[in-house]
Amino acid sequence: MQRATRRIATALTAIAGSLLLSLPLATAPAQAASHDPVVFVHGLSSDASTWDDWIADFEADGYSSSQLFAWSYDWTKSNATTASQLSSYVQTVLARTGASKVDLVVHSMGALNSRYYLKNLGGTAYVDDFVSVAGVNHGTSTAALCGWLYTSCKEMTTGSSFLTALNSGDETPGGVSYAAYWSNCDSAIDPDSSALLSGATNVGVGCISHTDMNNDHGVYQQVRDFIG
Incomplete structure (x- = not known):
């Protein structure tokens, strides 16, 4: 009787093992991709909607x-004033998301207030990647058209005291990864080379207009890969 009981138990164990082997292996749930929050900063005579395509x-x-x-x-205010406001905004984003750092993606004059934040207001502690898209990093002759109207525009004029101070010493301070994307036919930035940053990954994107730079899909793909 005991032998028969053992045979039945052995057979049942073998059947159960076969059934378990035939079941598909459970897989761990896919992990959501982890990204730094991205803060987009527009330029002169613009607003947040300029980023709708890239978002x-x-x-x-x-x-x-x-x-x-x-x-x-x-955008009519001094870039130093805007930089202080950007500093507060970044802290709000970090508090809301629980992240330790953000990525900054900026267009045109947005490069000036954002770089002022990085250089002078401790921003390098809170920014992982900085991307300048058609940034007026070394000024432009076209700013003379509006420099008499707006402080921000006057600061964009080639050789302004604001730019001289901003570009003195290290143009890419801290442990931030910097990139600058520029066009060789950008009529808003004269000369085109003003968009480059010393110490950054400088990328020429060909002939794309100033206003198209931050909604061009090809430029977007390069920016996405840089901060990704």
Whole structure:
């Protein structure tokens, strides 16, 4: 009787083992992609909506809307004033997301207030990647058209005291990864080379207009890969 019981138990164990082997292995749930929050900074005579195309592209490539922050500010003010406001905004983003750092993606004059934040207001501690898209990093002769109207525009004029101080010493301070994307036919930045940054990854994107630089999909793909 005992032998028969053992045979039955052995047979049942073998059947159970076969059934377990035939079941598909459980897989761990896919981990959501981890990204730094991205803060987008517009330029002169613009607003947050200038980033709508790229925000849609980032979302299509796996970012959530809660990781993407297009910031608007009063572009007529001094870039130093705007930089202080940007500093506060970045802290708000970090508090909201729980992240330790953000990526800054900026266009045109946005490069000046953002770089002032990095250089003079401790921003390098809170920024992982900095991307300048058609940034007026070394000024432009075209700023003379509006320099008499707006402080911010006067600061963009080639050789201004603001730019001289901003570009003195290290143009890419701290442990931030810097990139600058520039066009060889940007009529808003004269000369075109003013968009380059010493110490950054400088990338020529060909002939793309100033206003198209931050909604061009090809430029977007390069920026996405840089901060990705």
